[in-house]
Amino acid sequence: MASHEHKIDQPYYGRPPIPPEAPAAGVRPLARRDASYALLCHAFRALTLALIAVGVVALVLWLVYQPSSLKAYVDSAQLTRFDLDNSGTQTHQLRYNLTVGVSIRNPNRKQAVLYRRLDAVALYGGERLGYVDFPRARQERRSTMEVRPSFRGQAALAGAGAAAALFGREKGEGFFSINVKLHTRVRLKVAVVDSAEYRPDVDCYVRVPDPGNATAVALGFTPTQCHVDDFS
Numbered sequence: 001m002a003s004h005e006h007k008i009d010q011p012y013y014g015r016p017p018i019p020p021e022a023p024a025a026g027v028r029p030l031a032r033r034d035a036s037y038a039l040l041c042h043a044f045r046a047l048t049l050a051l052i053a054v055g056v057v058a059l060v061l062w063l064v065y066q067p068s069s070l071k072a073y074v075d076s077a078q079l080t081r082f083d084l085d086n087s088g089t090q091t092h093q094l095r096y097n098l099t100v101g102v103s104i105r106n107p108n109r110k111q112a113v114l115y116r117r118l119d120a121v122a123l124y125g126g127e128r129l130g131y132v133d134f135p136r137a138r139q140e141r142r143s144t145m146e147v148r149p150s151f152r153g154q155a156a157l158a159g160a161g162a163a164a165a166l167f168g169r170e171k172g173e174g175f176f177s178i179n180v181k182l183h184t185r186v187r188l189k190v191a192v193v194d195s196a197e198y199r200p201d202v203d204c205y206v207r208v209p210d211p212g213n214a215t216a217v218a219l220g221f222t223p224t225q226c227h228v229d230d231f232s
Contacts, residue, residue, distance in 0.1 A: 067188055067195075070113070071105040072202045072226040074180065075146070079211045082176055084157065084167050091156050092164055096129055098122060098151045100180050102204065102226070105144045110190055113139040116197070117185035120149035124178050125163025129155050138189075149180070174216030175207040188231070200229040 081097040100122070106113050115137045122129040130151030139145050157163045170176050182202035188195040204226035209216035 067111050067231045068107045069230050070200055070202075070228045071107060072182070072204065072228050073103045073105075074100060074204045074206050074224045074226060075103050076101040076223075077178070077180075077206045077208045077221050079176065079208050082208075082211060084164065084171075091158060093154045094124070094127075094129075094157050094163075094167065095154045096124075096151060098129070098178065098208070099148060100150075100204075100206070101146055101148050102180070102182065102202070103144055103146050104139070104182075104202070106139045106141060108141055108188075110141065111188040111195075112141055112190075114187045114189055114194070115139065115184060116187065117183065118147070119183050120147065121181050121183070122149070122151045122178055123181070124155075124176070125157070125161075125166040127155055127157060127163045129153070129178075147182070171210065174210050174213040174219075176210060177205065177207055180204045180206060182226075198231045200231060202229075203227045 077098070077100045079096070079098050081095055083095055085093040085095065100120075102120075115134075118134040118137065120132045120134070130153055132149035132151065134147055134149075137145070157167070167176075181204070184200055184202065186198050186200065188198070204224060206221070206224050208221060209219065211217065
């Protein structure tokens, strides 16, 4: 009888506690998963803010340093010879001696212009008359420089071509329409920083008095503004 009784001084705790179940293999705890997601959100938010800040800075710099296009004018143009050898053959020789003064204006207050390439070509009726290459140059801010290309020689024109017909018509008018182009390759310089390379070509259409027409020579040459490509 006594063997079945519990002693009062010995504590009794009932059933032993049940240990918690271990997480299934390959399944991360929820708290760890939430922490990783929060970290990813913070990283994405930081990257977005950084991109917005870079965009704002780029926009401000673009607005502050956006370059204005160059300006160009033909201030003078003179022909001392411009005649067509009409020998009756299918090809005529156009003999010419042309000098042109072109002023190029850099209107920018912050950017100097570095000319890596500067050359000039003259055309008449689509036919090329000559080519002049200039050395590299630097144009300071808000300054004007002048180039004076001279074209001298002869060019073959087809007797029945458009250039020969144009010559006959303009000879009677006393003025010859000549196209002068300047091809450039430039960089803009702000302090010690160079920009990307640009190719703003200059296109000038001028009417030059016929040196053999006294009336046209007396009227003289009218300065002409040229078209200049934007910095793009």
